[in-house]
Amino acid sequence: MSAFGIGLVTGTGAVSPLGRSAPEFYARLTSGESAIRPLPPEARKDLQATHAGRYEGFSPQPEIPQMKARRLDRGSQFALIACAQAVAEAGYAIGDDPEGIGIAMGTGSAGAGALTEFLRVLILESPEAAPPFHFPNTVANAPASQVSIELKIYGPNVTITQKDPSALNALLFSTLALGSGRARAMLAGAVDEWNPFYAMGFDRVGALRGEKRESGIVQGEGAFVILLEEEQAVRRRGAVPLARLSGIASAGVASEPYRFAPDPRAMERAMRGALGDAGAEPGDVDLWLSSRDGVREMDQAEAQAASAVFGGQSKVPRELSVKDAIGEMAAAGGAQLVAASRAIAAGQARRALVNSFGAGGNFLAAVMESAE
Amino acid sequence: MSDRRVVVTGLGAVTAVGGDVAETWSSLVAGRCGIRALTLFDPALYRTQTAAQIDHIPDSFIDPRRRRRMSRADRIGIVAAREALGQAGIDPAREDPTRMGVILGGGVSGLMDSEANYARMIAGRPARPSGFLNHQPDAITDRLAEYFGLRGIKSTITTACSSSAVSMGYAYDAIRHGLADVVLTGGSDVLARLTYGGFNSLRSVDPNPCRPFDRNRKGLSIGEAAGILVFEEAGRARRRGAEILAEFRGYGVTSDAYHMTAPDPSGSAGGRTIRAALENAGVNPADVDYVNAHGTATPQNDSAETAALKAALGERAREIPVSSIKSMIGHCLCASGAIEAVATALTVRDGKIPPTIHYSHPDPACDLDYVPNVARDVDVDVALSNSFAFGGNSSVVVLTRYA
Numbered sequence A: 001m002s003a004f005g006i007g008l009v010t011g012t013g014a015v016s017p018l019g020r021s022a023p024e025f026y027a028r029l030t031s032g033e034s035a036i037r038p039l040p041p042e043a044r045k046d047l048q049a050t051h052a053g054r055y056e057g058f059s060p061q062p063e064i065p066q067m068k069a070r071r072l073d074r075g076s077q078f079a080l081i082a083c084a085q086a087v088a089e090a091g092y093a094i095g096d097d098p099e100g101i102g103i104a105m106g107t108g109s110a111g112a113g114a115l116t117e118f119l120r121v122l123i124l125e126s127p128e129a130a131p132p133f134h135f136p137n138t139v140a141n142a143p144a145s146q147v148s149i150e151l152k153i154y155g156p157n158v159t160i161t162q163k164d165p166s167a168l169n170a171l172l173f174s175t176l177a178l179g180s181g182r183a184r185a186m187l188a189g190a191v192d193e194w195n196p197f198y199a200m201g202f203d204r205v206g207a208l209r210g211e212k213r214e215s216g217i218v219q220g221e222g223a224f225v226i227l228l229e230e231e232q233a234v235r236r237r238g239a240v241p242l243a244r245l246s247g248i249a250s251a252g253v254a255s256e257p258y259r260f261a262p263d264p265r266a267m268e269r270a271m272r273g274a275l276g277d278a279g280a281e282p283g284d285v286d287l288w289l290s291s292r293d294g295v296r297e298m299d300q301a302e303a304q305a306a307s308a309v310f311g312g313q314s315k316v317p318r319e320l321s322v323k324d325a326i327g328e329m330a331a332a333g334g335a336q337l338v339a340a341s342r343a344i345a346a347g348q349a350r351r352a353l354v355n356s357f358g359a360g361g362n363f364l365a366a367v368m369e370s371a372e
Numbered sequence B: 001m002s003d004r005r006v007v008v009t010g011l012g013a014v015t016a017v018g019g020d021v022a023e024t025w026s027s028l029v030a031g032r033c034g035i036r037a038l039t040l041f042d043p044a045l046y047r048t049q050t051a052a053q054i055d056h057i058p059d060s061f062i063d064p065r066r067r068r069r070m071s072r073a074d075r076i077g078i079v080a081a082r083e084a085l086g087q088a089g090i091d092p093a094r095e096d097p098t099r100m101g102v103i104l105g106g107g108v109s110g111l112m113d114s115e116a117n118y119a120r121m122i123a124g125r126p127a128r129p130s131g132f133l134n135h136q137p138d139a140i141t142d143r144l145a146e147y148f149g150l151r152g153i154k155s156t157i158t159t160a161c162s163s164s165a166v167s168m169g170y171a172y173d174a175i176r177h178g179l180a181d182v183v184l185t186g187g188s189d190v191l192a193r194l195t196y197g198g199f200n201s202l203r204s205v206d207p208n209p210c211r212p213f214d215r216n217r218k219g220l221s222i223g224e225a226a227g228i229l230v231f232e233e234a235g236r237a238r239r240r241g242a243e244i245l246a247e248f249r250g251y252g253v254t255s256d257a258y259h260m261t262a263p264d265p266s267g268s269a270g271g272r273t274i275r276a277a278l279e280n281a282g283v284n285p286a287d288v289d290y291v292n293a294h295g296t297a298t299p300q301n302d303s304a305e306t307a308a309l310k311a312a313l314g315e316r317a318r319e320i321p322v323s324s325i326k327s328m329i330g331h332c333l334c335a336s337g338a339i340e341a342v343a344t345a346l347t348v349r350d351g352k353i354p355p356t357i358h359y360s361h362p363d364p365a366c367d368l369d370y371v372p373n374v375a376r377d378v379d380v381d382v383a384l385s386n387s388f389a390f391g392g393n394s395s396v397v398v399l400t401r402y403a
Helices: A022-030 A066-071 A074-090 A112-124 A132-138 A142-151 A166-179 A196-204 A231-236 A264-278 A296-310 A331-345 B021-030 B072-088 B111-122 B139-148 B160-176 B193-201 B234-239 B268-281 B299-313 B333-350
Strands: A008-015 A051-053 A101-106 A157-160 A185-192 A222-229 A243-252 A287-289 A351-358 A362-369 B006-014 B100-105 B154-157 B182-189 B225-233 B246-255 B290-292 B382-387 B393-400
Touching: A008 A022, A008 A074, A008 A231, A008 A331, A022 A074, A022 A331, A074 A112, A074 A142, A074 A185, A074 A222, A101 A142, A101 A166, A101 A331, A101 B246, A112 A132, A112 A196, A112 B111, A112 B193, A132 A142, A132 B193, A142 A157, A157 A166, A157 B154, A157 B246, A157 B393, A166 A185, A166 A222, A166 A243, A166 A331, A166 A351, A166 A362, A166 B154, A166 B160, A185 A331, A196 B111, A222 A231, A222 A331, A243 A264, A243 A331, A243 B154, A264 A296, A264 A351, A264 A362, A287 A331, A296 A351, A331 A351, A331 A362, B006 B021, B006 B072, B006 B160, B006 B234, B006 B333, B021 B333, B072 B139, B072 B182, B072 B225, B100 B139, B100 B160, B100 B333, B111 B193, B139 B154, B139 B182, B154 B160, B160 B182, B160 B225, B160 B246, B160 B333, B160 B382, B160 B393, B182 B333, B225 B234, B225 B333, B246 B268, B246 B333, B268 B299, B268 B382, B268 B393, B290 B333, B333 B382, B333 B393
Parallel strands: A101 A157, A101 A185, A287 A351, B100 B154, B100 B182, B290 B382
Antiparallel strands: A008 A222, A008 A243, A185 A222, A243 A362, A351 A362, B006 B225, B006 B246, B182 B225, B246 B393, B382 B393
């Protein structure tokens, strides 16, 4: 067992093009369905990228009343619905101890819509015309903060931006918050919104898979969150946990921003670190949520690291890649945590290893297992 | 594990009043104002034309070929980090790089270039890849890890104006729980049209240099800065004979759950954060000797912060000095918690409290001792530094003399 605040997962939430609840997301994911679709011409414009996992036709209703939804940007709407689902599934009464619960969300794009709209008016019209309403939403922390305001969460409220592994960074922050007595429960996850300027940016730097580019990611969007609670608190209130988070580790590579750092030894360090933290052996893992996202050199390095950790290609456990189904984004790490929790709760796995490896050389891994 | 303590062994700073810690600190103690004409972009159409802008970046040691790929935030961040590591006497090439991390507050990063790129895009012209490379707030974190060869934990907190305060708290927890032995923490944030225009649109800027806690305060002055701190596990610092500047004793991080832009005027939300910090640090209100205030000079913040100090510290709030260095270096947004922690650590080391300048009219809603206009010599064993942010992301850090 880890030396610090590892806890039990008691709730999950998902708002995604592959389902508007965690159970629906998990069922469609494991049935082999994918939410990746061709980009329509008005969104694609002159991009190399041909596909994305966008939540087309999303409406914040019925969960968020129309008047309230108007005040929330797209990412905040995703996050609020997903967090409310996790709290409801856990049967957690926030009002009983509002200071005891916190939120840590990862994101790579939250605020993109507000930011580009604010700048558009500022540039095309004038600074005086720029809409003040949008400014607070240009910052990445808007979704977590809107959730804390709506759900009346008084504990730690944190947002982390660290590319693809943002969600696992938020999870690591959460375990430290629990282990340091800053909270007894943490909503941990991630949120992203698809945005044309961000699509253009990632496309121009060569990160997106496209017509003439076989290696690269497909962008997605959505919100995925788990509720992580201190074990004693869960037992005290008699709640039924879905899974246990038993280990987490982070390893870095000294890399320039946005450069891929396909370093299998650093990846191995993260995977072995998480297993060691959990006191588990590689052979105990029966489900592997890989970070595989279509960036060829990174995927090859991860396969190499997995082979080394598990003791040969033939011993690598069953792989589940969420990114084939929903694309890559900061929120994909949240989707991996939700999928691992549900697989364990359904008895389809006893122990899962989650890899989340990003550009810039930031590699995290987590171990989840049966809570029994 | 939890008996591991965290100390500050290195500081680095680049601000509008100094290219390093020594110059910045002597300017702050002298009450020198760094808020002046903004020249980085044309401010003609904004309500204000001033900022605490850095006019010279002392980064001639960076290879020009590498510098070309760096944002302004990267450049001042590297200058400050190099100074901090130098003071700490840590050469990362001689250490186990996997035990050394980087946890920063993320600001606008390379948004200045990205804004120009976006302007091209909406004008229907092709965007440049280089204009997007440093767009994300985490670019600076990767950049410092790359430049100094650090391979441990790496993370970027994005909670607006409390980003770098929270990042220090995260670094503290990471070291205490054994995830790292040394962490470069703090932040680097620079001017951009987005943030300048944002506070302009909210009409929370003062056309003159800002006047924290003054009755006639009209809003903030935007600034830019890098403040980098070397956090180190205390036992390791002692064993190698490092000079310990201060102890990072704990922090509080809470959610106002009140409003996206307005602080809770009752002080109840801010008071919760201060209490959480004191509890985490194991210090009583009576032990607090000084508060480095958030003190943005917006009408709402300064009265709410005053109420929060009274709510959390009781009578002690009236007995101790409270000052805002934003009166000199402006509101450095996502780096404000970091640069203010650098100043607070120096207050603990030197027993000098920098003043709140531009203060002339007492406000009945702000009735504490704000150290008006002139620095003061006071022995400080326990100091707080407050950071509040849009979204209600509040954080308070506790720095103490190490004993």
